[in-house]
């Protein structure tokens with residue numbers, strides 16, 4: 253084990269689902285990886301004092317505050333980890349970078365291309381002074397996804413022809429599910445598109461090494477009005493039960509589902525589907541890449557596995573083989589358990605913190621950078637504009653009018 257040369261004092265804003273996932277990763281990373289720098293869980297920030305005090309204790313933070321500006325400017329904080337809804341990412345990140353703090357910001361980077369561009373500019377200014385920044389597209393750091401990218405980059409699939417990605421959930425299928433922040437454009441920027449569509453946009457660009465150059469899209473909001481939530485609530489919200497009359501309701505201002513075609517700059521054709529109405533699909537992310545020499549499939553529900561069709565093998569031996577990505581020489585796996593002892597969703601965040609800490613410690617620029625995340629934001633914006641202004645849509649008449 254190398255001796256730890258220094259300590260990075262982490263300040264995290266937000267303590268809901270992503271705050272809990274990041275807290276677990278900050279607690280774990282230095283116990284699992286031999287890094288030249290140790291993360292100290294110095295302070296957590298949230299609006300509501302009793303709740304953030306409880307979260308600090310439950311999630312293992314040394315202290316707490318209800319003022320993110322105090323956190324960002326504190327002399328005893330070195331890193332700001334942003335786990336809030338998208339409407340606050342730009343303000344917090346730009347202030348933190350200006351205050352000389354390294355920044356890790358959850359995805360999507362921002363709620364608009366304009367905000368994302370401002371964040372990229374702030375990151376570039378800070379980078380010149382040795383300050384690092386990264387966007388938290390955690391699925392890049394599932395070992396099987398990193399291996400998928402390595403195989404594509406090594407040419408094992410040959411010329412990439414197709415990229416096919418879905419990310420499907422169903423947590424708002426019930427029309428009585430309340431109007432939480434993820435369903436409000438001013439808070440979230442967009443719906444399924446920016447929340448889970450952003451993941452498959454980043455993941456497929458990362459794995460294929462190709463950039464989306466154009467899209468043709470449709471989006472839909474299936475349930476347009478919902479009951480208002482009781483208090484601040486996330487994916488497990490409840491309806492405001494005040495009074496016996498009909499509950500107050502509000503308008504859903506984001507997409508429930510987005511489906512789009514895309515061309516990639518390496519010549520591949522791509523299809524994307526992001527939906528929160530895929531009944532029965534809880535967190536189903538699947539990516540398939542087809543090339544001239546073979547295909548690869550990653551399925552988050554089997555995240556320790558990678559399916560590989562190697563068309564260069566002798567004909568009778570060809571078929572989709574299942575690689576169990578748990579060997580010591582597989583990405584990230586040497587730090588965990590012996591082969592075959594699988595890992596989970598939460599490990600991708602520990603890998604994310606490992607790479608962030610290693611980059612800060614060595615003065616490298618962590619990826620995905622804010623610029624990489626801006627590339628995703630540009631696709632999100634293009635999808636929304638395509639859906640709004642009508643893609644090249646050709647109607648089909650009923651055979652029997």
Ligand code: SOE
Pocket residue numbers: 269421447448535
């Ligand atoms: C909700 O869709 C959500 O929590 C996303 O916001 C996360 O990015 C994803 O990892 C799990 O689902």
